[in-house]
Amino acid sequence: MRIVGAEFTRSCVAPEQFPPDRGIEFAIVGRSNVGKSSLINRLVQQKGLAHVSRTPGKTQAVNFFDLRTNDRALSPFRLVDLPGYGYARVSKALRAQWGPLIQRYLCERRSLACVLFLIDARGSEPTDVATFEWLRSLKLPVIVVMTKSDKLGRGERRACEETVRETFLLTEADPVIQWSSVTGEGRDRLWQAIREAVRT
Ligand SMILES: Nc1nc2c(ncn2[C@@H]2O[C@H](COP(=O)(O)OP(=O)(O)OP(=O)(O)O)[C@@H](O)[C@H]2O)c(=O)[nH]1
């Protein structure tokens, strides 16, 4: 599969601003700073498409990215970068605004085919588990992506993946992908999983 084009569509702070609810969307959910925006850039192979920052809480709106591929099942196809959760230092007002925005998007968006759920390969936190359970309760298909895998050795990765499978009560059939936006590890596997999720 080839990506023919990718562009930033729109940044939204209210549901009324979301683009028309058509086509196939994959949303990216995860803690602040876990690597959501970096994953978009690596998946699409376009540096700077999504804004990356060392400071947690960088992405504070729902950002839509339109992709054109030569795969008919994936056209049109959108990636949606959601604000990260779990960052305490943003203002109370902003946090109060985030929850409902994400909730409206995840509960009401008909184009939403699947969630890429990102956790740090080095371990999950209770907020990750709570968010994952909530996604499951919404009956959303989820692909688990373990980010920043480059920070672990082989043995450690296996152990961490085992722990994640146990913590999140995953079956063998649930995809868990080791990912690194630095090395590009996991890119082929993730596209494969995306295609499979669209097919089912
Ligand atoms: N080593 C390593 N660092 C990464 C990886 N992915 C992201 N980072 C770094 O982690 C930091 C956060 O990355 P972002 O992509 O901005 O994270 P985010 O989840 O979009 O963060 P928010 O928008 O604040 O929620 C940056 O300093 C990235 O360079 C990775 O796979 N490996």
Ligand SMILES: [Mg+2]
């Ligand atoms: Mg971001």
